[in-house]
Amino acid sequence: MRKADGICACVLFAFGVLVVSDGMRLGAFGWGMAGPEPGLYPFLLGMGVCLGSLLVLARVLVQSRRGLPNEPFISQGGLKPILWVAVPATLMVLLTEFIGLFLAAGLYLAVYTRLVGRSRWVTVLAVSILLPVVSYIIFYKWFQIPLPMGSLEAHWPF
Amino acid sequence: MEALHGLMLGFGVFLTPYNILIAVAGIFVGTVVGVLPGLGGANGVAILIPMTFSMPPTSAIILLACIYWGALFGGVITSILFNIPGEPWSVATTFDGYPMAKKGQAAQALTTAFCSHFVGAMFATVMLTFFAPLVAQFALKFGPPEMFAVMMLTFSAFVALGGKSPVKTVVSIFVGFILAAVGLDTVSGDLRLTFGTIQLLGGFNFIVAVIGLFGLGEIFLTVEEGLRMEGVSAKMSVRVILATMRQLPRFWKTYLRGALIGCWMGIKPGGATPASFMSYGFAKQFAKNPEDFGTGTLEGVVAPEVAAHAAGVSAMLPMITLGVPGSPTAAVMLGGLMIWGLQPGPMLFKDHPDFVWGLIASIWAANALGVLIVLCFVPFFAAILRAPFGILMPTIVFVCAIGAFAVNNRMIDIWYMIIFGIVGFVFKKLDYPIAPMVLALVLGDMAESAMRQSLIMSQGSPLIFFTWPIAGVVNGLAIVFFFWPILKAVRERLWVARGLPQKV
Numbered sequence: 294m295r296k297a298d299g300i301c302a303c304v305l306f307a308f309g310v311l312v313v314s315d316g317m318r319l320g321a322f323g324w325g326m327a328g329p330e331p332g333l334y335p336f337l338l339g340m341g342v343c344l345g346s347l348l349v350l351a352r353v354l355v356q357s358r359r360g361l362p363n364e365p366f367i368s369q370g371g372l373k374p375i376l377w378v379a380v381p382a383t384l385m386v387l388l389t390e391f392i393g394l395f396l397a398a399g400l401y402l403a404v405y406t407r408l409v410g411r412s413r414w415v416t417v418l419a420v421s422i423l424l425p426v427v428s429y430i431i432f433y434k435w436f437q438i439p440l441p442m443g444s445l446e447a448h449w450p451f
Numbered sequence: 452m453e454a455l456h457g458l459m460l461g462f463g464v465f466l467t468p469y470n471i472l473i474a475v476a477g478i479f480v481g482t483v484v485g486v487l488p489g490l491g492g493a494n495g496v497a498i499l500i501p502m503t504f505s506m507p508p509t510s511a512i513i514l515l516a517c518i519y520w521g522a523l524f525g526g527v528i529t530s531i532l533f534n535i536p537g538e539p540w541s542v543a544t545t546f547d548g549y550p551m552a553k554k555g556q557a558a559q560a561l562t563t564a565f566c567s568h569f570v571g572a573m574f575a576t577v578m579l580t581f582f583a584p585l586v587a588q589f590a591l592k593f594g595p596p597e598m599f600a601v602m603m604l605t606f607s608a609f610v611a612l613g614g615k616s617p618v619k620t621v622v623s624i625f626v627g628f629i630l631a632a633v634g635l636d637t638v639s640g641d642l643r644l645t646f647g648t649i650q651l652l653g654g655f656n657f658i659v660a661v662i663g664l665f666g667l668g669e670i671f672l673t674v675e676e677g678l679r680m681e682g683v684s685a686k687m688s689v690r691v692i693l694a695t696m697r698q699l700p701r702f703w704k705t706y707l708r709g710a711l712i713g714c715w716m717g718i719k720p721g722g723a724t725p726a727s728f729m730s731y732g733f734a735k736q737f738a739k740n741p742e743d744f745g746t747g748t749l750e751g752v753v754a755p756e757v758a759a760h761a762a763g764v765s766a767m768l769p770m771i772t773l774g775v776p777g778s779p780t781a782a783v784m785l786g787g788l789m790i791w792g793l794q795p796g797p798m799l800f801k802d803h804p805d806f807v808w809g810l811i812a813s814i815w816a817a818n819a820l821g822v823l824i825v826l827c828f829v830p831f832f833a834a835i836l837r838a839p840f841g842i843l844m845p846t847i848v849f850v851c852a853i854g855a856f857a858v859n860n861r862m863i864d865i866w867y868m869i870i871f872g873i874v875g876f877v878f879k880k881l882d883y884p885i886a887p888m889v890l891a892l893v894l895g896d897m898a899e900s901a902m903r904q905s906l907i908m909s910q911g912s913p914l915i916f917f918t919w920p921i922a923g924v925v926n927g928l929a930i931v932f933f934f935w936p937i938l939k940a941v942r943e944r945l946w947v948a949r950g951l952p953q954k955v
Contacts (some may be wrong), residue, residue, distance in 0.1 A: 339629065371677070383869055385849075
């Protein structure tokens with residue numbers, strides 16, 4: 294937990310530095326045509342994040358110096374289920390770029406309900422076909438939201 | 452009198468078949484959303500905002516508000532039957548609600564919770580009805596320095612009230628503000644924080660952030676802990692419901708205390724959770740038999756519920772009068788207002804009275820309707836949670852993806868949603884609070900323009916925030932709140948140094 298806390302603070306610090314540098318680029322201290330220059334606000338915010346993350350980092354270091362009890366960032370056996378959610382979801386989004394959201398979602402639902410949910414094939418098929426079809430009718434046809442269809446857009450029969 | 456007149460107008464707006472239908476649908480959807488893991492008020496509302504684009508604004512806000520009330524009801528069901536608090540402010544409800552359910556008194560516990568919800572919400576609604584016009588009247592005098600001060604107070608309240616680590620709260624707020632600043636600077640026309648990329652040009656949409664942070668992030672947390680669905684089944688019978696209702700007036704003191712705490716804390720952002728714990732704590736302290744608390748007493752269910760729902764309603768007060776939301780869900784609704792083309796803030800009462808009063812009337816009606824609906828359909832809602840998680844989880848991810856895309860019809864937003872999901876998980880694990888970050892993301896543009904306009908008014912002197920009377924007082928308060936954790940720590944040190952018993 295402490296290690297993750299430290300790493301997170303470092304990342305936030307780097308993020309803050311990035312923001313501060315962009316603020317400096319835009320001019321943070323001058324007086325422009327329309328009041329304070331546009332960089333002032335990001336500059337101040339970036340400084341705030343830097344300062345805060347340094348404080349967090351300092352506390353992490355003090356705690357580990359004193360050898361206070363620590364616990365793992367991800368609890369025992371917790372990583373696997375997380376990856377089982379994160380990786381297929383990311384793959385679904387990636388697939389969406391090519392074959393559209395509805396097909397990708399159908400595949401994703403089928404894979405997940407079968408492999409993780411261990412549902413029966415009937416349930417798997419029902420869920421992975423019905424849900425995308427119903428949401429296609431509701432969102433694409435009814436609410437007319439142009440959800441991504443990927444490269445299938447041109448050949449879509451409906 | 453003006454308030455009563457407005458309320459009549461509001462009921463005139465609300466009582467059309469279309470709006471009532473929308474309210475019932477909203478409560479239903481909201482309860483489902485509240486019951487489902489990974490979905491809650493904030494992201495349930497966020498996902499549905501795109502569906503409201505084609506509605507008249509009043510119907511749209513009624514729908515979203517009813518989803519919010521529904522989600523609050525849904526959270527009650529999961530905390531009592533499954534010991535899973537859907538929202539942080541339902542945690543205190545599990546203390547006595549779940550033991551009651553295990554003793555076979557689930558129906559009593561649910562009835563008590565819903566009735567307490569109703570009383571708390573009604574109390575806060577009365578307050579809202581009569582108080583909101585006055586606050587709005589007062590806020591009409593506010594200029595940019597005052598608006599900026601009010602926002603500072605809002606965020607300082609987060610630092611003072613919420614979270615385990617005040618520093619992390621501050622960092623989280625700043626990150627939210629930074630994300631809001633990405634993209635085109637509307638004053639100078641410069642591109643900020645885009646680093647030459649086209650993708651960042653459009654900035655980050657808070658709705659996408661909410662869906663990712665609260666939706667996916669919550670799912671990651673749920674699966675990490677390993678979901679245990681040891682639900683207690685509930686059989687609701689009219690006889691038990693009526694018998695329970697007859698017992699409730701005994702607790703009128705707990706009701707009154709809880710409602711007052713809820714109204715007071717709810718105005719401040721992030722107030723519902725401390726309100727529910729405070730109310731529970733007070734109820735225990737003043738009870739004749741405090742040792743019964745935690746084993747399943749009616750009063751232990753009443754206290755947190757009344758306060759949490761009074762707070763949930765009173766969070767609407769700053770949203771409609773000042774344009775500063777009191778809870779993440781209210782923040783999402785506020786974002787909706789801007790999308791529908793309404794400028795949140797005190798002018799709403801003058802420019803769109805039908806909208807404001809329609810909303811307030813809908814709160815009256817929706818809470819009454821809501822109690823009836825959930826009481827009738829508890830077994831149905833509980834059944835949703837018994838559906839296999841392997842089917843629920845991918846469905847929720849799919850719905851989240853649709854919601855994220857539909858905000859701007861941009862593919863990149865679905866990617867942002869995944870990234871925000873991971874960030875949300877890491878932040879939650881490391882105690883960086885997420886609610887203030889979302890609020891900062893919503894209010895970022897308003898806060899910045901208020902700050903810059905004030906600086907223009909004062910020709911660059913930051914003293915304007917302290918020399919203007921109202922702004923000065925509010926900012927002073929904000930500073931006290933901001934340093935409250937330090938002040939508290941110093942005070943505790945002093946107590947210890949003097950050898951006095953430490954105050955809890």
